[in-house]
Amino acid sequence: MKKLVVFLLTLTWIVALNAQSDKVNLPFKMEELSSPQFKKAVELAGGVCIIPLGIIEKHGPHLPLGTDLFEAREASFNAAGKEYAIVFPPYYCGQIFEAMHQPGTISYSSELMWKMLEETCNELSRNGLKKIIFANGHGGSTSFLQYFCQSQLAGRRDYITVLFQKEADPVYDPQIKALKKASLDGHAGEDETSMMYFIRPDLVNIDLIKDESGLDQGRLKQLQYGYTGIWWYARYPNHYCSDVAEPDRKLGELLIDKWGSQLARLVKYLKENNTIEQLQDEFFNRSEDPLGTGLSGQ
C-alpha cells in the first residue's frame, strides 16, 4: 500500500513537471504553436495577446519597407520573453495614405483597415485571447488605433483592447540620451536606423543614407492654427526625417529593450488585473439601461 502511494505521488509529480516544462518551452509566436500547444499558451498568457502592428512603406533611402514591422515585432518578442504572452503573426494593414507617392507603399482603404482589425480581435477573443494589446510600430496608425480603442465602447464585447504607450523611463532614458547625436529625429531617422542596425544590420544600406534629405522642407510654415492631411508631405516628402547619418547598434538595442520592458510590464498588469474588463462591463450595463429601469441590458 505504502509503495503504491509513493508510486502514485511520483507519477503525479512527473506529470506536473512535464506539464510545467511543456508550458515553459511554449513558443510565444502564434504561428509557431501547434493547435494543442495553442490551448496551453492561452492559459500561460492569461488570455493576453500582443499584436505588433507595422506597415509596408518607404523608410528613407536606406531602410527596408517593413522597418516598422521589424521594430514592433522585435520589441514584442523581447516583452514576451520577459512576461509570456502570445505574439500575433506579422500584421501590416494600417494607415499610410501619406506615402502613396513613394514606391513600395501598400495602402489599404479605411474600411479594410477597420474590418481587418475588428475581425482579428473578434477571432482572437473567440479563441480565448480576451486581452489584446496593440504594439504599434508605425506613427501614421496611432490616431486610427486610438480611435479604434475608443470605439470599443460603442457596443458590448467580451474582450478588451489596449494601445501600448511608451513612457519616460529612469533606467533607459539617460543611457539613450547619452548615445543620441541627432537634433532632428523621426521617421527612418537615428532611432529607427539604430534599431534596424540591431535587429537586421544586413538590411541597412548605410551608403545610401545621405542620398536624400531628411530635413524639414517647411512648405507649410505659414499655416498656423490648423491641421491638414498634407502636413507630413509638406515637411518630409522624402519620407525621411533626420539630420544624422550614423546609426548606433547599442542605441538600437537600448530602444528595443526599453520598449520590450515597458510592454512586458503592461502584459503583467493585464494578466494580474481585470479592472478594465470590470469597468467595461459596468459601463455596458449602464449604457444599455441609462435610466436604470432594469428592463434592458445585463
Ligand SMILES: [Zn+2]
Ligand atoms: Zn518607421
